Amino acid sequence: MDELTIAMPKGRIFEEAYELLVKAGYDLPKELDDSRKLIVEAPNEKFRFILAKPMDVPVYVEHGVADVGIAGKDVMLEHERSVHELLDLGISRCYIATAGLPNTAMNEMTPRIATKYPKVASHFYRSKGEQVEIIELNGSIELAPMIGLADRIVDIVSTGKTLKENGLVEYEQIVGITSRLIANPVSYRLKQERISELVEKLRKQVTL
Template identity: 75%
Template sequence: MLTVAMPKGRIFDEAVELLLAAGYDIPSDLQNSRKLIVDVPNENMRFILAKPMDVTTYVEHGVADIGIAGKDVMLEEERDVYEVLDLHISGCYLAEAGLPGSEWSGVVKKVATKYPKIASSFYREKGEQVEIIKLNGSIELAPLIGLADRIVDIVSTGRTLKENGLVEFEQISPITSRLVVNPVSYRLKDSTIDELVARLTKVIERKENAV
């Protein structure tokens, strides 16, 4: 059985769409299940429905053979997994943002983010000393209440920034979802995983050629 860690949320529907297009007979309403583990016996697959930030952890520790994770999660978590395929879904990017015309408020610049490793690396490369404030949600609130001078966060359409009166200062990294594999599973289940990669690759190429 191939165990797949799938992120609940916005990536999920696009990932299921890809699997269905690749000919896998799986329930299209998988995400609506209250179960966290769903077996699909006819495909000899098991799906673990996880929080996006946990997918690479499950794959690294071998409780899932493969997983679908955003590049942002991979950059932040730095897990020991193989990235085998860019799925070209859930496109967005990481960016630095803040209030328009705002200046850094002190010698040590304050940055709010749920990506402390990525943010630290970004400012270190710029030679800027920053204090990273880790938040788990509503990152846009930080500059509005004076908690931070800047934020580093995912931007999809830019609508959330605009609605909160924030502007984007710099794009940091493009983000798409990737197929990741546990190194041991890749040795033990290589033919099954290679077939999955091949089938998904054909779907991705068809989609790109149709554009």
């Protein structure tokens, strides 16, 4: 049986994906769930897990150091890697939305949009025929409207709690997000039987 290298993000997606794999019948080591290691073996299933930042998972899969991976659709939309998207796992549900201070209009000249998703944001406003200036930030996006850096932000919303705590309101939902099982195109050909088995086992557990 071929060993399968799986890239997974740490945090919420990892926890939900781990649970899904166990429900699908895979015998995974319990320490995988709280391991501080970056590479963890699951010898009973011939799995090798690479634990990475969410944005890096598709990079590892695209370059073939991981055969498959689990990545949020937000990452896939923003970076458009050359990978096969095999299955919507229906986990880690959230969405990308625009938000800002309540009851405030956007600047009529050139509205400024702060985001860590510049490609998604640009595409959204272009599709509406609106010209905007995109300001790319990597953290504390909610700060931008509060300090006058931007008219709106484009960011992931899960419960809306963070927006509320910072005095912001949601304006428009852009796209719903779930986590996807992705594969390296070469690995998919060479290890098709193994990967197809993984897809089918997970498909039976998916609730969309």
